[in-house]
Amino acid sequence: MEEVGRIFGDVGLGQFQLSLAQPVERGDYLAVVDELHGSVLCQLDDLRRKSDLDLEHAGAMQPTDETPIHESLLGAARIVGYRDGQGLVKIPTIPFRPGAHVYRAEEPLIADVLGLKHHSNTGAYVGLLRNHELRIELDINQLVQRHVSVLAKTGGGKSYLLGVLIEELLRHRVTCVIIDPHGEYGSLRVPAEKNGVHAKFGVEVQGFARQVQEYSPDVSLNPSAKPLTFSLRSTDPRDLLIFMGLTNVKTYLAPLKQIIENVALTNPDYTVHDLVRAAEAGEGAVAETLHERLEYVDQTKLLGPKGTSLNDLVKKGEATLINLRGVAPDVQELVVARIATTLFENRKKDKIPPLFLVIEEAHNFAPQQGSATCSRILKNIASEGRKFGLGLCAVTQRAARIDKSVLSQCNTQLILQVTNPLDLKAIAQSIEGLTPGMTEMIQSLPVGVALVTGGGYHTPLFCEVRPRATRHGGESVQIVAA
Ligand SMILES: Nc1ncnc2c1ncn2[C@@H]1O[C@H](COP(=O)(O)OP(=O)(O)OP(=O)(O)O)[C@@H](O)[C@H]1O
Ligand SMILES: [Mg+2]
Structure with a gap:
């Protein structure tokens, strides 16, 4: 395995810090070998470049200034886990040792711990x-x-x-x-x-x-x-108003219900066209609007006798x-x-x-x-x-x-x-x-x-x-x- 750095500082159970000798990208998988459980999969969650150049010196630097800057790459990693004897993913219950080597994780370890399967039936x-x-x-x-x-x-x-x-x-x-x-x-x-x-x-x-x-x-x-059509008979008058593009339920619902009732009395298998004809006979602004909007719905052919x-x-x-x-x-x-x-x-x-x-x-x-x-x-x-x-x-x-x-x-x-x-x-x-x-x-x-x-x-x-x-x-x- 390729070594990329070492653990330092206070080490937690779920995460740790590491100094990096090799560039690693955020999100990359890492491995730490644990005495008890073997290789444990980890993932780089954050990266920071630390330097000894402070604000005052940076401001005073000349364009030609070649003074060496000491810098180090620090990372924060989270522990993903290892597979135990029963195939379950576990996280070690004892923190890793400061100074422990950190490696770039190899694909078999990643696939095993993440549970990646190839060409599975499901x-x-x-x-x-x-x-x-x-x-x-x-x-x-x-x-x-x-x-x-x-x-x-x-x-x-x-x-x-x-x-x-x-x-x-x-x-x-x-x-x-x-x-x-x-x-x-x-x-x-x-x-x-x-x-x-x-x-x-x-x-x-x-x-x-x-x-x-x-x-x-x-x-x-x-x-x-x-x-795509819907059955007119199973369309609630309120829904019919939506298909008609009429939002003012108070004004239009009762007259529309009346038209439907009248038509259904003489013809139980009524169509939108029958409703159009009935609305045509009505008088006043409301009846006129209902007539015009029912005509529109008739043209869309959205509401048929049976529906799709x-x-x-x-x-x-x-x-x-x-x-x-x-x-x-x-x-x-x-x-x-x-x-x-x-x-x-x-x-x-x-x-x-x-x-x-x-x-x-x-x-x-x-x-x-x-x-x-x-x-x-x-x-x-x-x-x-x-x-x-x-x-x-x-x-x-x-x-x-x-x-x-x-x-x-x-x-x-x-x-x-x-x-x-x-x-x-x-x-x-x-x-x-x-x-x-x-x-x-x-x-x-x-x-x-x-x-x-x-x-x-x-x-x-x-x-x-x-x-x-x-x-x-x-x-x-x-x-x-x-
Ligand atoms: N995985 C991909 N590989 C290559 N091109 C991609 C990929 N995903 C998206 N694109 C390209 O990015 C563009 C936007 O993608 P898409 O139409 O899927 O966006 P969207 O999130 O559905 O957008 P909207 O919110 O506008 O519907 C498309 O032109 C598509 O070709
Ligand atoms: Mg889209």
Whole structure:
């Protein structure tokens, strides 16, 4: 093993300081040989260069001054642990000795203590341990049973990483439903253009056209999708007002109910068109508005006699995209509420396979402040979904703005760069095992590096996200041509 430094000063049970003779990066793995337990894995959490140059002398230095400066590299490391005879990860109960040698940890020790497995049957391969050739595979059962959050600032790589995760779930034939507000995930059908990075990560490019189906409430804007419709009969008049874009419930609810009652009396199989005709006959400003908005709903074809059938919407081993591009925010909320409720109710009765429900832009659908039509059902799924094999994946650029109870129920977190102090605080509060050093590192993570917590691992891991096998659909729009 390559020696990099020695332990000095007061030595604690969970961490120690070391003087470094070799440059080591923050986050790198180290090893200390313990008399009782053999090699113990540690991780560099902080680094500091100490010098004898004080402020006064630095200020007085001339540009040509070559006076030697004595400096030393100091580090703070945390102890990750060792595997005991029963295969459990333990931390030594006696502190290391000051003066003990510290080595760069070798890959077999890292893989053993971190519990990294290669090509496991239940693993979703998301990338390599940073600066190593070791695969990070997240346990799919844990992901689906215990929920996932993907957190990063805008442009941090959330959708890219989620794409990686969905590819893995599709390879393992896990059923997924993806709420896709920007219509980004249709590109899962198309293989990526192969490049050198694919070989480094051992990824074969591949499209999942046969396992991806797409629905949208607005097929004129999203022609690749099949129409998503809901049954008019099971639509509550209040929800109908939302589809109509009318927020003034006090003014419109009673007259709308009246129209529905009148029409249903003579024709129990009424359509939106029948409601339009009935509203047309009414007089006054309210009736006029109802008529105009019902006409609009009729044109959207969102509410039909039967609605999209559950068997069409959820197919075992496939991903269903709910493309909400161009759909008004309150209608999006209603669509999410109806879909999430249907999935939860039918999962309880075991009428559909266990599945993974992905909510992109989750801060809009389960906000911490205010409420969305779908907040309650999403909170229910977060707290109870696991009992019924309904996994939730919340993706957000604003960790501080998503409902805290949803965030704290996510036991696997995939965190990319986050710089907003409020979001960092929310993350630090909802995740166990984050050291202050890690929280600091989250602020400067390069694109493509994620901090992974949970997913079957006992300690947070820095992961170089593997390249997509499929094309990424969330490319930034070029404002000025290169
Ligand atoms: N692992 C990666 N490897 C290579 N490029 C990446 C990676 N992750 C992200 N990118 C690039 O970074 C850009 C932003 O990524 P992405 O669309 O995933 O961000 P986002 O966090 O979803 O942003 P938004 O909040 O705007 O939705 C994309 O152009 C993508 O190609
Ligand atoms: Mg995105």
